[in-house]
Amino acid sequence: MTSRRPLSFWIKWLLLIALVLGIALGVTRALGKRKATSEAARATAESLQKTPTYTLSSTDVVTVQSIELTQTVALSGSVDALQTAAIKARTAGEIQGLSKREGDPVKAGEVVARIDSTEAQARVRQTARQAESAQAQVAIAKRTFDNNQALVRQGFISSTALDTATANLSSAEATHQAALAALDIARKSLADTTLRSPLTGQISARLVQNGERVAIDTRVFDVVDLTGFELEAAIAPADAVAVKVGQTARLTVEGLSEPVQATVARINPSVQAASRSVLVYLRVPALPGMRQGLFAQGHIVIGGVTALAVPVSAVRNDKPQPYVQVVREGAVVHVPLQPGATGLKGTEPMRAVEGLPAGTQLLRAQAGLIREGTAVRLSAPATVSN
Incomplete structure (x- = not known):
């Protein structure tokens, strides 16, 4: 008969088998982790190698x-005409004879409008008659003075009468001079009913229409002379130190395809109170296409x-x-x-x-x-x- 093995024998074998299996499992896991780390490193290296150039x-x-x-x-700013003028009514009345419109040329002294002169003409006639009447009174006072002067020399009248005649003559002459002055004023008022352009240029704005009644100083036309332009630009005081009259500037003007050469003409001696900037004025040539109010920007050459x-x-x-x-x-x-x-x-x-x-x-x-x-x-x- 075969003898039975003791229980302790089988327990030892079971523990040995479990130990072997645990060791095998640990080795397997360690190898797996190392492989994963190696693959990650290889992937990183490949990624770096693939970074684009x-x-x-x-x-x-x-x-x-x-x-x-x-x-x-x-600098930057608006281009303005060197000479502009606002034609205003110098007397009140009804506007007549408006024939000019925006863009029309005008010459210096040309009549561009009239104001109804009926009252002004009547006033001239009235003051002219008053001047004639005053002149007649001067003539009467002069004859009286001459007669009294002769009578005083002959002793027929006293010197008091001569003094009175002298005073009357002086008063008549003063009245005549006042009448002549009133006539000059009336003639001036009549002349003011005719509106003339003060310069040669073009009409830039027409502000009233025929038949309108205007007051004194009402703007009727704006006239610009397009033969010369100027740019007013505000710059910082620190930049203004290096800017001198006569320096050149290069401007880009809206609407013009080519750069425009300008020259510093004047520099304002005072700083603007509101903006704390210095105003610089540049002379801009009258090129084809240049207009009043165009925006320009550019730079002034101050050195190198x-x-x-x-x-x-x-x-x-x-x-x-x-x-x-x-x-x-x-x-x-x-x-x-x-x-x-x-x-x-x-x-x-x-x-x-x-x-x-x-x-x-x-x-x-x-x-x-x-x-x-x-x-x-x-x-x-x-x-x-x-």
């Missing part, structure tokens, strides 16, 4: 060089400076400090900029920079924002900053 064209990159910057002061500069459009401002995107060792680096002088190279706004050596390549605005550290490749040599 931007290809930049020659127009996307500019090379920093030392250039001559034209320093300017910006040689400096390392970059286009203003290449300077980005989406961070607290302005910066440029520099291409360094095949990657993009964001380099902050310190404040520097600004100016023009031709017509392109430029900004002087410090800390960027000549030959540094940076991205223009058209390249857009590229993340710092991104690899880039140039398809052609970069352009210079011009």
